[in-house]
Amino acid sequence: MKFEIIKYNNSYKEIWNSFISTSKNGLFFFERDFMEYHSDRFKDHSLIILKNNKITALFPANESEKQIISHGGLTFGALIISHTVKTSEVLEIFSEIKQYYSELSFDEIIYKAIPHIFHKYPAEEDLYALFRNDANLYRRDISSVIDLSQPIRFSETKRQLVRKCKENNVTVTENTNFEEYWGLLTSVLQKFDAKPVHTIEEITLLKEKFPENIRLYEAQKDGNILAGIVIFDFGNVIHTQYMAASPEGRKAGALDFINHFLLDTFKDRKYYSFGISTEKQGTYLNEGLIQQKENMGARGITLDFYSIKL
Structure with missing residues (x-):
């Protein structure tokens, strides 16, 4: 397995926030101080994805019964990736994330894609990965x-x-x-x-x-x-x-x-x-x-x- 998945805990707060600031689609409301202001309402189950002991991606998420939602307390909350990650690697990361949650008996991931205007650099590899994983587009809002x-x-x-x-x-x-x-x-x-x-x-x-x-x-x-x-x-x-x-x-x-x-x-x-x-x-x-x-x-x-x- 090329990638290692770790469940987030508070000991990773500093490196989580540091990655958000340098990623190509991270936003300030993915920083832990924002995500956790309502931690009493959302049971966090975010993931850190490593390659060769170095963070490659983050997945902000919470669990709700048998669902994983990315993220229930935010407008959107997709896979946050570094500038170095390639499309084939995003496909592999998706497979690893699915396997991780499936083994814990979750049956669905709700994925709220980040609109392209919020990207600091083109970052729509996840949309291709969603297509390849037979994701169902079940809701679409229009923003102005x-x-x-x-x-x-x-x-x-x-x-x-x-x-x-x-x-x-x-x-x-x-x-x-x-x-x-x-x-x-x-x-x-x-x-x-x-x-x-x-x-x-x-x-x-x-x-x-x-x-x-x-x-x-x-x-x-x-x-x-x-x-x-x-x-x-x-x-x-x-x-x-x-x-x-x-x-x-x-x-x-x-x-x-x-x-x-x-x-x-x-x-x-x-x-x-x-x-x-x-x-x-x-x-x-x-x-x-x-x-x-x-x-x-x-x-x-x-x-x-x-x-x-x-």
Whole structure:
């Protein structure tokens, strides 16, 4: 056997995080401080794949009864690989991972592929391996993204709202304290019988752990918050994680104003991501939501979920 598989434990934390930072498709939320903020909800069963006693790949995952999910607490969580790994080796790694979990009596792997825009270097060998292993594509969400090298203009309506905010002296500032905005966000989501994925305690902890990656921008007028957007900074990609506006902020177009500000602030990056507009395992498209994003120039990429039977 060319590869050795080790189950992750805390003694590997430092080398795990180091590999994430140097891999070709690793992201900050695969670092253990992020993955473990909700460790009470997910039973970790991540893997380290070695070749000649050197890490070649990581597989962030948790177990749920007879399933292995990569990863239940993250938007996606695929095989993280080094720049040196070749396609034939990825095929072998997949076979070893399947055998490892099968021998432990798991019967399925849920694999959430990382969209290509988040790769630091081309890294779709896993998609070929999924095909070769008869993986079933059972869910597909559509996410809206702006290519910052050639952005499409805002719609005329949204440009008018941006001008209106400027004329009314609305300002956009970064705030390191999330508490007041979380109150606004929570009240907005309650109207839809929903709540933020992260509690204020969790997002505050994650902000402390990843101060450069998790940032809050607020639109204010006369000291009052009109709207806010939390971004996850993935380097090549700026991803909007939480967006909410007060009734006054919605009327003023404050969210459009923040997005316009952020698109200019991060114009040196590759992509600006708004996230998905689908529900019910991807079978329902929220047309009103995706229209708002498309009116800012965003267009679609997919987030794909695969099932591998063991």
